[in-house]
Amino acid sequence: MSKFESALSRRAFAGTVLAAGAFAATRGLAQGAAPSITAESPLGPFYPVGYRGEDDFDMTMLKGHTTRALGEVIEVSGRVLDRYGKPMKNAALDIWQANSVGRYAHDNEQNTAPLDPNFQGVAKLVTGNSGEWRIRTIKPKFYDTPLGVRTPHIHFDVVGSAHRLVAQMYFPEETEANAKDFLYKDIGAGAPTSVAQLTAPATYRWDIVLMDAARS
Ligand SMILES: [Fe+2]
Incomplete structure (x- = not known):
């Protein structure tokens, strides 16, 4: 800069x-x-470019399948807020993550851990008037990269009315693994804005705060 x-x-x-x-x-x-504006994180190599598969809020169950995705089923929800804390409607969220053994269903993936044919891996959502969003998914596993082990995380690309935020959500019970993660460390003082809250068993809450000033 x-x-x-x-x-x-x-x-x-x-x-x-x-x-x-x-x-x-x-x-x-x-x-x-x-509220503090949510910290930015790299897009990473597994952004679902050109994804045409199922993309509803339930990433654990595909249409026509009878078996749920492997792993611990979790609910993650939150709001998209503007920089004054006002809920943002019509914010678009692209969400993607590794499966329960740390593998992405993506052409760039080098990990040889098995794919899960029942895991959706991607969700695309739009917020309503309350700014709320919600996914049902499985907790992703950590995975190795040439730069070090990635702590469990979920990727977000959030588009508001005038700003776009690429971020990663981290898990509060992974304090030790988070502290060792090279991308988490890069966030510095903003790291707490990237960590969800555990509000009930297997239930997480994470508000995403954009630079936007929402129009009423
Ligand atoms: Fe990742």
Whole structure:
């Protein structure tokens, strides 16, 4: 990043903080109530380019199949929010992940662990008025890469009205593995924004905060 870009992004960041504070004040919220913007992570080599398969919210069950995907079934839900914490409707989410043995169904995959013919692996969702999204999936396993072991994670590509965020969601019970993960470490101070909350057994909650200012 050039000095000029760096100065620009610092100014944009300061502006965001000021605007968020002003908005919070007018709504009677405490200063600083605006949420932290979710940290960006690399897209990675397994983005489902040109995917034409089933892409509904239930990644554990394919139409016409009688067997569910292998692995621990989990529910993950959350909201897409703008930088002031306002729910964003019509945000588009592309979600993809490895299966229960750490294998992606993707041409770039080098892992020889078995594919699961009953695992969807990809979901494409659009938020409604409340900004809510939800998937049923299986907890992905860690996997090895030439750069090190990846802690379990789910990939997200989220498109709001004016901004796009590529991010990865991490699991709160994997604190040790997360801390060793080279991409998690790269996030730095923003890492907590990438970790979901466990709200009930096998149930996770993760709000995604974009740079957008939602239109009402
Ligand atoms: Fe990945």
